[in-house]
Amino acid sequence: xxxxxxxxxxxxxxxxxxxxxxxxxxxxxxxxxxxxxxxxxxxxxxxxxxxxxxxxxxxxxxxxxxxxxxxxxxxxxxxxxxxxxxxxxxxxxxxxxxxxxxxxxxxxxxxxxxxxxxxxxxxxxxxxxxxxxxxxxxxxxx
Numbered sequence: 001x002x003x004x005x006x007x008x009x010x011x012x013x014x015x016x017x018x019x020x021x022x023x024x025x026x027x028x029x030x031x032x033x034x035x036x037x038x039x040x041x042x043x044x045x046x047x048x049x050x051x052x053x054x055x056x057x058x059x060x061x062x063x064x065x066x067x068x069x070x071x072x073x074x075x076x077x078x079x080x081x082x083x084x085x086x087x088x089x090x091x092x093x094x095x096x097x098x099x100x101x102x103x104x105x106x107x108x109x110x111x112x113x114x115x116x117x118x119x120x121x122x123x124x125x126x127x128x129x130x131x132x133x134x135x136x137x138x139x140x141x142x
Contacts, residue, residue: 012125014065017140030054032141042135051128051139056080060128072131079122083108087115 020037027050028038040050057077068074085092085100090113092100103111110117127140 012127012142020140022138026050028053028139034141036141038139038141040137040139042137044135047130047132047137048128051137055124055126056082057126063127065129068129069131069133071133072129074127074129077126077128079124079126081122082120083117084120085110085113085115086118087113089113090115 017037020035022037022039024039026041028040030053032038032053032055043049056079058080060075060077063074063076065074082101083104085104087093087110090100090110092103092110092112100110100112100117104117105111108117108119109115125142127138127142129136129138129140131137
């Protein structure tokens with residue numbers, strides 16, 4: 001994927017996104033892989049329900065794109081990385097025989113042994129385009 005740099009920020013090149021094949025689906029997969037462009041079925045009761053997945057995303061921040069509907073909302077979320085408990089005496093590790101990758105409290109403490117987790121950084125981005133005028137939601141993973 002090609003990013004355009006302006007100062008200390010980088011922006012995705014919209015021409016590259018337009019070239020991506022659109023995948024039509026009821027909702028995004030729980031663990032999306034690689035660059036993908038999903039158009040999900042619009043849900044009037046809860047528009048964001050079909051775009052939920054199991055990744056650790058940061059807060060949604062509004063972002064603009066030329067040509068996007070003025071009545072809609074486009075947001076960007078940046079991946080916060082993954083956590084892993086590396087405590088050799090963790091009860092989860094002893095019972096399941098694999099390290100804890102999911103159960104953490106207060107951000108980075110293992111729920112089973114209260115040890116600090118190690119964090120693996122991630123550069124993934126998730127754009128959600130909620131076009132309320134045309135009743136479409138597009139989710140772009142980069």
